[in-house]
Amino acid sequence: MENPLIxxxxxxxKVEAYLDKCxxxxxxxxxxxLEIILxxxxxxxxxxxxxxxxxxxxYRVKVIHKANGGLSxxxxxxMEIATGDYIGFVDSDDWxxxxxxxxxxxxxxQNNDAGITxxxxxxxxxxxxxxxxxxxxxxxxxxxASEWVCLLTGSNSNHSVWNRLYLARIAxxxxxxxxxxxQDMMFNFQIAEVLEEENLIHVDLPYNGYYYRxxxxxxxxxxxxxxxxxxxxxxxxxxxxxxxxxxxxGQVMNRLVHFSVESNSxxxxxxxxxxxxxxxxxxxxxxxxxxxxxxxxxRLFLTFMILKYIPVLWxxxxxxxxxxxxxxxxx
Numbered sequence: 148m149e150n151p152l153i154x155x156x157x158x159x160x161k162v163e164a165y166l167d168k169c170x171x172x173x174x175x176x177x178x179x180x181l182e183i184i185l186x187x188x189x190x191x192x193x194x195x196x197x198x199x200x201x202x203x204x205x206y207r208v209k210v211i212h213k214a215n216g217g218l219s220x221x222x223x224x225x226m227e228i229a230t231g232d233y234i235g236f237v238d239s240d241d242w243x244x245x246x247x248x249x250x251x252x253x254x255x256x257q258n259n260d261a262g263i264t265x266x267x268x269x270x271x272x273x274x275x276x277x278x279x280x281x282x283x284x285x286x287x288x289x290x291x292a293s294e295w296v297c298l299l300t301g302s303n304s305n306h307s308v309w310n311r312l313y314l315a316r317i318a319x320x321x322x323x324x325x326x327x328x329x330q331d332m333m334f335n336f337q338i339a340e341v342l343e344e345e346n347l348i349h350v351d352l353p354y355n356g357y358y359y360r361x362x363x364x365x366x367x368x369x370x371x372x373x374x375x376x377x378x379x380x381x382x383x384x385x386x387x388x389x390x391x392x393x394x395x396x397g398q399v400m401n402r403l404v405h406f407s408v409e410s411n412s413x414x415x416x417x418x419x420x421x422x423x424x425x426x427x428x429x430x431x432x433x434x435x436x437x438x439x440x441x442x443x444x445x446r447l448f449l450t451f452m453i454l455k456y457i458p459v460l461w462x463x464x465x466x467x468x469x470x471x472x473x474x475x476x477x478x
């Protein structure tokens with residue numbers, strides 16, 4: 148495909164201080180054939196006017212103004228009008244390297260069975276201090292759907308959509324789940340099923356092209372609330388895949404168990420969260436003791452039993468040291 152169109156979807160909400168850097172980094176991409184969709188999600192600041200001004204300045208920019216519905220709603224609205232051959236996502240408080248989309252597109256050119264390409268990311272704090280870079284691979288890595296699911300269930304997995312480029316025809320088959328956090332994670336797990344169906348692969352590229360701004364009030368700082376929704380997604384996936392993809396369901400269940408224990412342990416250390424113990428997503432009583440005893444180590448089993456029946460003990464630092472296990476801390 149010669150000179151394909153890339154649709155870049157940018158949800159915009161209360162990011163007046165960061166929006167210009169984000170949009171300018173997209174407008175200045177070395178790959179020029181872009182459709183830039185700015186979705187004003189009912190932002191109460193000057194962002195709507197800024198979006199309209201970008202559209203006047205560059206014909207490639209399209210603007211959607213809508214009532215506030217959250218990140219998933221904004222992304223879905225952007226996908227509905229996207230006309231590109233590929234779809235990418237950028238969060239409006241972040242920015243991207245000038246050649247990021249060229250690198251991602253080259254990944255498709257070099258792998259004609261690719262359905263998704265991905266680059267690494269760099270974390271930047273509010274003071275502009277750069278954190279560690281994070282390659283998704285040390286070299287080009289071709290992952291079949293089953294291999295990608297295995298990677299997504301790992302302890303250091305990257306579930307984000309913003310450092311990836313998707314074939315539009317597969318991305319449009321999976322809407323982002325509304326009203327929930329950890330929506331990137333659920334989207335990518337469900338996309339894996341589409342990759343399997345169409346015999347396509349996920350390609351990691353050894354390049355850092357996305358600059359992720361860490362802020363105290365962004366989604367990744369939501370703590371237990373994001374954990375709760377992530378656990379809910381895991382339970383849905385286990386149910387959906389138990390017959391069609393039992394191996395995948397087993398991998399997700401393994402992550403569900405570890406992350407349930409990890410989330411409960413953190414919940415017990417925060418007085419504001421302790422009343423959440425019996426929420427459906429967090430309730431350890433839904434997990435049989437025998438399953439933990441038969442499939443996991445002694446320390447995890449001991450931690451599980453304490454948190455399940457006598458969680459007050461977990462607040463004792465000595466108990467935590469005795470029962471410490473290697474948890475899965477990233478959703």
